[in-house]
Amino acid sequence: MATFITPPLSLPHHTNLPNSTSPNIDNDRYFANHPTVLLISQCTSLKSLKQVHAQMLRSGIFFDPFSASKLITASALSPYSSLDYARQVFDQIPQPNLYTWNTLIRAYASSPDPTQSLLLFLQMLLQCEHFPDKFTFPFLFKAASELKAFRVGRVFHGMVIKASLSTDIFVLNSLVHFYGSCGNLDFAYGVFLKIPRKDVVSWNSIIMGFARGGYPEEALDVFRGMEKENVKPNDVTMVGVLLACAKKLDLEFGRWVCSYIEKNEISVSLTLSNAILDMYMKCGSVEEAKKWFDRMQERDIFTWTTMLDGYAKLGEYDEARRVFDAMPCQDIAAWNALISAYEQNSKPKEALAIFRELQLRKDAKPDEVTLVCALSASAQLGAMDLGRWIHVYIKKRGIKLNCHLTTSLIDMYSKGGDLDKALEVFCSAESKDVFVWSAMIAGLAMHGHGRAAIDLFSKMLEAKVQPNAVTFTNVLCACSHTGLVNEGRTLFYQMEPVHGVVPGEKHYACMVDILGRSGLLDEAVELTEKMPIARTASVWGALLGACRLHGNLELAEKACSNLLELDPRNHGAYVLLSNIYAKTGKWDRVSGLRKVMRDSGLKKEPGCSxxxxxxxxxxxxxxxxxxxxxxxxxxxxxxxxxxxxxxxxxxxxxxxxxxxxxxxxxxxxxxxxxxxxxxxxxxxxxxxxxxxxxxxxxxxxxxxxxxxxxxxxxxxxxxxxxxxxxxxxxxxxxxxxxxxx
Incomplete structure (x- = not known):
């Protein structure tokens, strides 16, 4: 550690103090071998550390910067650390040295509230006589990464350049990690390329950034480049590579990676072992996942949850439940995996049954993910009583309504038929992101309030919230449900030139539906012929639905033929065409369609209310x-x-x-x-x-x-x-x- 000249200290007289107390001596490390300071490393609990702290105060060595820094390190970073206590100790130090500032900034960066790290840094700029060094910035970038505070991190990047630290490998590696965490992979890769001598951490940071950011192919390309540069990968490297394989669903390459790990004798940590398990599960190889799971000598909650989640997403609910019951510790992540699997696979009753079981067991408390899943299941089922109970639970527990919960509540109330309550939740929300706005527009749309949905869309633009593809799907649906043809047409043709959202298949399907419902079948057909993207089943389905409304048999048969060519198992197409035949009294054709369905093993989806x-x-x-x-x-x-x-x-x-x-x-x-x-x-x-x-x-x-x-x-x-x-x-x-x- 570098030494710094501190201001003169007035130390209390004590028989154990050194004889020389010159006001200009360098006090850092002066008391390094003092018996009381040496006791810090022997502490095993916060209680024993507090006893040492008391001795330091009595002897006066607490006011020595080096001694104080040792106490802060133990308070903030030891296994028995207490950040609250560390902060109280820190606030008592007259003039903390740079090492002490860095230690507390580091501790806060890894804490549940990284914001405190940034606030402490601002305090440091005002009170510390030394400029931040190469140890300060990696901790700040970590805090900014946790908070996804891109603009703040950019400011720190500028300070790094100003401080002439832009060639330091530790700072640059933390920058790559920061930009990757914020999803700005162009910046991350740009910094990576400028690192003069890349170490394994440099390569790991960019591989993980690409893998987590949804660019698995790029992650694997970087790994191949790492091999060409003869940089030896470690277990962290292989975690990133396996994550990329899982994202690509590339089982063959995943198997090759497992062989590579064994061949190169890479140490298989628990984290790497979990990554291998996760890759097998996500790539659909349940047997290989099960074999690997059985081989694992060490397992943690992530191991069990990976198996549980994998089985659940594959629809093997009995196996998922067996794994859940066998878990040594069922934390809320495990409950969430089971609840969300049912909810996302259109099994809301089962999802809510698991949610009720969680409430009865009381061995884990519902978190934000649990409540979002339960609200979504309630919305699917129309279980308003439970949805309302969850809303009350959120209020009673003092859970802050973030955008995810707000969106789920709006969706639940809208689908439950209580539009006024949905609007109340929307209007009272402190923070509204694009998904909150989109959910409310969807609620108005499904209740037939087309004009109100368009007005809300306008207010969203006034609030400077950028609409996305989901927003436009919802607002176009609103136009479709209420016959607002001109408004829908205007919105559709403004999507890309005005808002930068390229129309996709759902938007074309909505537009065909808008035109078709209003009887503008020729314009609807013309739109399908001019589509710059391939005509999908949803587009032909919208046209077929319009033909059913207006009895256009010839066009209906054409639309149905194209729809079945794309999706031969689409029983809805047969049903719609049957309705048109039945409407016109062509019962022989209805019988013919039913025979085709029987011969193909297709059954009409049973109506369920x-x-x-x-x-x-x-x-x-x-x-x-x-x-x-x-x-x-x-x-x-x-x-x-x-x-x-x-x-x-x-x-x-x-x-x-x-x-x-x-x-x-x-x-x-x-x-x-x-x-x-x-x-x-x-x-x-x-x-x-x-x-x-x-x-x-x-x-x-x-x-x-x-x-x-x-x-x-x-x-x-x-x-x-x-x-x-x-x-x-x-x-x-x-x-x-x-x-x-």
């Missing part, structure tokens, strides 16, 4: 008779049917997918649709003041739409029905969609 009553979600399939209250439900349906007929209701039989000769059988088939069963259940179990909220997995059919409108008037009930695409809010015989859907 769910309704939440007193916190319990009840599900109904078409024609379902498994519910405990099935007799009461069908009795209610008979009553409803009689009341509907009394006011002139005539069933729309074109929504049947097969030709049924007997008229009463046609009516019965329509009466068994899942949403009607769910509504009937709501009528017999919920008080009149409660809105009936139904979630359907498919698009609501026209007959069910007409029936829901009439029920809302005849029974004076509010019915909120969410289908696959949007919300229908039935009240007093009307629907919020204004029959434009």
């Amino acid at each position: 769910s309704i939440e009553v007193n916190g319990v979600v009840h599900e109904f399939l078409a024609g379902d008779s498994s519910h405990p209250l099935s007799m009461e439900i069908y009795s209610k349906l008979d009553e409803v049917a009689a009341r509907l007929k009394s006011v002139g209701y005539v069933p729309n039989k074109s929504y049947l997918l097969q030709h049924v000769e007997e008229e009463d059988m046609k009516e019965q088939a329509l009466n068994l649709h899942s949403e009607k069963l769910a509504i009937a259940f709501g009528l017999i179990t919920m008080v009149p003041s409660q809105p009936i909220r139904v979630v359907k997995n498919l698009r609501i059919c026209g007959d069910c739409h007409s029936v829901a409108k009439l029920i809302s008037r005849l029974y004076d009930r509010e019915i909120l029905l969410r289908d696959r695409y949007r919300f229908h809010y039935f009240r007093e015989g009307n629907c919020s969609c204004m029959d434009y859907w």
Whole structure:
């Protein structure tokens, strides 16, 4: 450590002090061999360190910069360290030396609150007589990396250049790591190229930066360059290379890397062992992952979670649960892996069952990830009671609403049918990123508030928030649901030139839907022909849906043919074309399509509707008779049917997918649709003041739409029905969609 001249000290008289107390002596290391200072290295607990601190105060050597720095190091960096205590000690030092400043900056950089590292640095600039050195900046870059504080790091980079430290290998390596962590890989690679003598840390930093930043091929290219330069890789290098293999899903190269590790006798640390396991799992080789897992002599929570997460994402839920139950310690990351796997694979009921189990077990507390997953599952299922409970839980626990949680709450309330609450969450949010704005625009869109969605999009631009591809998908959907053709057309053609967002397949599909719904089929076809990207199944699906609305059989057959060419297993295409044939009375063609589906082993996705009553979600399939209250439900349906007929209701039989000769059988088939069963259940179990909220997995059919409108008037009930695409809010015989859907 470099020595520094400190200001004169007035030390208390003590029999153990050296005789010479010249005011100008260099006090650093003066007391290095003092018995009390030597005791610091022997401390094994914070209590014993505090006892040494007390002795140092009594003897006066605490005011010696070197002695104080030793105490700070133990307080901040030892296994029993306490940053709070270290800071209290630091604040008592009259004039800390540079080493002491650096030590505390380093400790804060690795702490849960790296911001304190930056604040301490600012204090250092004001109070320390020495300029930051080559040891200061790597810690600052680490703190900036943790905070993803790109602009702050750029300022530090400028200071490095000004201090003539831009050739120091430690500083440059930390810079590469910083830029990589912030996702600016061009800057990271630029700094890497300027390192005159690259060491293994230099290569590791850029390999890891590319691998984590989503550029696995570049990471592997750098690794090959490292080999050409004859720089011997270590276990950290191989972790980065394996991460790149996992991102590329390149199992063969991953196997080669494992052989390379063995051949070059690279030490296999636990971190590297976990990386090998992760590579096998992500590349889909469960057997090799299992073999490696069984070989591992040391395992940590990451090891177990990797196996759990891998099985869960592959849909092997029984194996995932077996691993979970075998874990020696089930931390919240393990619970999250299981919950998110179900939630992301459209199994919201199972996800919420695991979430409830977590609450009952109480061996881990839900964190932000848990709550986001649970809210998403609640949104999928329409489980508003649980969603509201989670919101209350967040408030009671004092959990700060970051953008992830805010987005999830908006999504949950929007999909649960409580748009006012979604808007309340949005308006009260302190921080709104592009995903928060996009979620609220989506909420307005699905509820049929097209104008409001466009107005919110304008406010987003006024707030200087840059829209992304998701934002435009949502706002174009809003235009589609409410027939805002001109507005949609304007937004679509402004995407790239004004906002720099290149239209993708979803945006073209939305635009085709906007034009097609409004009857502008020729313009929709022209748009598909001029698309600069390949026409996808979603684009042809949008055109086919428009043909169903407007009865254009010839174009429908063309769109269906193209759709099935791209996606031969798309049962929805057959269903849509069957609907068009049925609408025009071409039952022979309906039968022909059904035969093709049977011969191909394709089945129409069964309609499923769910309704939440007193916190319990009840599900109904078409024609379902498994519910405990099935007799009461069908009795209610008979009553409803009689009341509907009394006011002139005539069933729309074109929504049947097969030709049924007997008229009463046609009516019965329509009466068994899942949403009607769910509504009937709501009528017999919920008080009149409660809105009936139904979630359907498919698009609501026209007959069910007409029936829901009439029920809302005849029974004076509010019915909120969410289908696959949007919300229908039935009240007093009307629907919020204004029959434009």
